[in-house]
Amino acid sequence: MPIHEKSLIRPENLEVHEHLEIEGVDVSGHWSTFIETRVVADYNEALEDEIAALPGGEYIHRCWQCGSCTNSCTVNALNPDFNPRYWIYLIRMGMESELLRDKDIIWQCVSCHKCTHVCPRDVVPEGVMKATSHWLELKGHTPKSHSMIFDEVFSEQVFETGKIEDGRVIKRFFKRTGQALRQPWMEEMVKGMLRNLPIGLLTRMGLATLVAPRTKNWDGAREAIREYVEEREEKNRKALGLDELVQAARNEI
Amino acid sequence: MSDKKTKYKEVAYYPGCALEGSGHAYNRSTKALGKALGLKLKEVENWNCCGAMEVKNIDPKLQTYLSSRVMSIAANKMKMDVVMAPCNGCYHNLKKTEYELSHDEKSREVVDRLSQKAGHETYQAGQVETIHALDWIKDTIGEDGLRQRVKNSLKGIKIANYYGCMYTRPRHIFPEKDQGPGSESTSKPHFMDDLLEAAGAENVDFPLKTACCGGAHTLSDSDTSTRLVANILQAAEAAGAEVIATECPTCHSGLEMHQIRAEKTLGLKTSVKIIYFTQLLGMAMGLKPKAVGLHENVSDSFAFVKQKGLA
Numbered sequence: 001m002p003i004h005e006k007s008l009i010r011p012e013n014l015e016v017h018e019h020l021e022i023e024g025v026d027v028s029g030h031w032s033t034f035i036e037t038r039v040v041a042d043y044n045e046a047l048e049d050e051i052a053a054l055p056g057g058e059y060i061h062r063c064w065q066c067g068s069c070t071n072s073c074t075v076n077a078l079n080p081d082f083n084p085r086y087w088i089y090l091i092r093m094g095m096e097s098e099l100l101r102d103k104d105i106i107w108q109c110v111s112c113h114k115c116t117h118v119c120p121r122d123v124v125p126e127g128v129m130k131a132t133s134h135w136l137e138l139k140g141h142t143p144k145s146h147s148m149i150f151d152e153v154f155s156e157q158v159f160e161t162g163k164i165e166d167g168r169v170i171k172r173f174f175k176r177t178g179q180a181l182r183q184p185w186m187e188e189m190v191k192g193m194l195r196n197l198p199i200g201l202l203t204r205m206g207l208a209t210l211v212a213p214r215t216k217n218w219d220g221a222r223e224a225i226r227e228y229v230e231e232r233e234e235k236n237r238k239a240l241g242l243d244e245l246v247q248a249a250r251n252e253i
Numbered sequence: 254m255s256d257k258k259t260k261y262k263e264v265a266y267y268p269g270c271a272l273e274g275s276g277h278a279y280n281r282s283t284k285a286l287g288k289a290l291g292l293k294l295k296e297v298e299n300w301n302c303c304g305a306m307e308v309k310n311i312d313p314k315l316q317t318y319l320s321s322r323v324m325s326i327a328a329n330k331m332k333m334d335v336v337m338a339p340c341n342g343c344y345h346n347l348k349k350t351e352y353e354l355s356h357d358e359k360s361r362e363v364v365d366r367l368s369q370k371a372g373h374e375t376y377q378a379g380q381v382e383t384i385h386a387l388d389w390i391k392d393t394i395g396e397d398g399l400r401q402r403v404k405n406s407l408k409g410i411k412i413a414n415y416y417g418c419m420y421t422r423p424r425h426i427f428p429e430k431d432q433g434p435g436s437e438s439t440s441k442p443h444f445m446d447d448l449l450e451a452a453g454a455e456n457v458d459f460p461l462k463t464a465c466c467g468g469a470h471t472l473s474d475s476d477t478s479t480r481l482v483a484n485i486l487q488a489a490e491a492a493g494a495e496v497i498a499t500e501c502p503t504c505h506s507g508l509e510m511h512q513i514r515a516e517k518t519l520g521l522k523t524s525v526k527i528i529y530f531t532q533l534l535g536m537a538m539g540l541k542p543k544a545v546g547l548h549e550n551v552s553d554s555f556a557f558v559k560q561k562g563l564a
Contacts (some may be wrong), residue, residue: 055312074465078480108474110481111306112465113422117439122425130310146473147310154307158319162301166274173472185514189551192513196548196555213273215301221322224370225315228363232312 043094053239056127069115107145162215265333266294269343276502278546282531320350328380339386341501345419354378396451404539406453413459413494452537468503482511
């Protein structure tokens with residue numbers, strides 16, 4: 001079968017001929033690309049339910065594949081492989097192995113909400129991207145992304161004290177991701193900040209990184225959030241069958 | 254219009270975490286501008302983080318709860334009916350919470366359960382109205398009011414107005430937008446343009462008003478953010494802008510940070526200044542650059558504002 005749109009075909013299934021003649025007709029060039037025919041049989045029928053069970057993925061079933069999300073997508077404009085419409089399709093079809101080909105870029109969604117803005121069926125594609133990234137990490141297909149680590153560092157502080165202090169979040173994030181805080185552009189930025197700041201303000205900023213700002217009377221909220229997070233994590237584990245997965249892995253060893 | 258004029262004269266002020274840290278210049282300039290214009294701010298007592306993008310990514314309903322607590326304090330403790338949030342992230346989250354609580358039973362359940370356990374009154378949809386700093390100035394003082402009060406005109410300053418993502422998207426959480434004349438547009442917002450123009454500025458035709466700066470991944474995927482910011486900076490300069498006016502601390506810091514990073518990593522130098530709209534309006538109202546926190550910006554605009562006769 002000759003094709004001209006190749007970006008969604010696995011490279012190993014593409015057959016390209018430099019020169020090709022069929023029944024005396026020269027079909028070199030555009031029409032000389034073929035796809036290996038195959039039958040997909042490795043469906044994960046539970047995939048859509050699993051994504052839908054995670055926060056943000058609830059409305060994936062509403063999608064009717066119009067492609068407005070991909071069309072509007074900020075990241076797609078930088079990288080055509082970033083294709084929310086296609087991933088939603090794969091998830092709904094249960095085509096896990098196809099989805100996994102893009103496992104290392106799905107977390108890159110920048111939450112600009114252009115997709116959610118234009119989606120005519122209120123799928124909240126941005127939420128589906130977040131749910132899918134979580135799914136990939138929970139199932140062990142990918143390590144925790146830097147985005148996830150940032151979310152965790154940030155949220156831990158909010159849950160603990162009620163608010164964040166951004167210097168502290170940045171420091172912890174760099175530490176937890178094993179990155180050096182002293183990067184050339186970072187130094188340049190700090191120099192820019194120091195140029196005009198009076199000593200009093202610098203001291204205040206310095207103190208804020210040592211003594212975290214706190215919301216008063218936060219104990220009740222902290223406890224309520226802790227309970228909710230535990231309950232939610234338990235629910236996610238169950239929906240994805242993680243305990244069984246861990247058990248199966250143990251049995252294999 | 255006139256009922257908003259009185260209603261917004263005194264509002265509950267929700268600065269949010271960024272305005273106490275990296276976005277302090279926005280905090281300082283918002284307060285100074287309000288004072289100069291005779292508007293009153295009562296800071297939300299004992300406020301907490303709105304949940305931002307990060308808690309929302311962990312679980313959207315937790316973010317809904319966090320935002321609802323802020324609104325509950327404003328409504329039930331302070332008896333206020335308007336909350337003004339200058340940060341696009343906070344503004345967006347409060348609006349989203351209002352939307353979720355009026356449309357989604359499950360969100361109502363979670364918020365009620367957590368509020369009860371935390372020991373405060375549950376926020377009920379409709380108790381407060383959330384507005385942005387742009388609405389606040391636009392609906393109380395307005396263009397005519399600003400024109401009358403201008404001391405240092407922004408005349409001759411070419412500005413690209415940058416609104417970012419959270420101020421207009423997704424459209425359904427902003428039911429008051431796209432309602433015809435006088436209302437804000439989600440596809441081509443203009444409130445900041447209107448205000449700065451009234452203060453004398455010359456707005457350029459800027460195509461990337463609502464483009465994304467990659468703020469969500471400014472540190473976790475810096476290369477993507479640098480490319481997105483580089484687009485914005487270059488488009489602003491191509492449109493003839495000397496200044497990008499901002500109305501969000503995350504966008505503002507992102508533009509400042511990645512302007513430097515684009516130069517270091519992509520060899521792409523831009524000289525467009527990045528200044529909060531409250532700083533520009535404040536200086537137009539006769540406030541000194543330091544009174545609007547110009548010294549707290551990363552990029553150095555002192556020489557520029559002096560040259561333009563604002564200092």
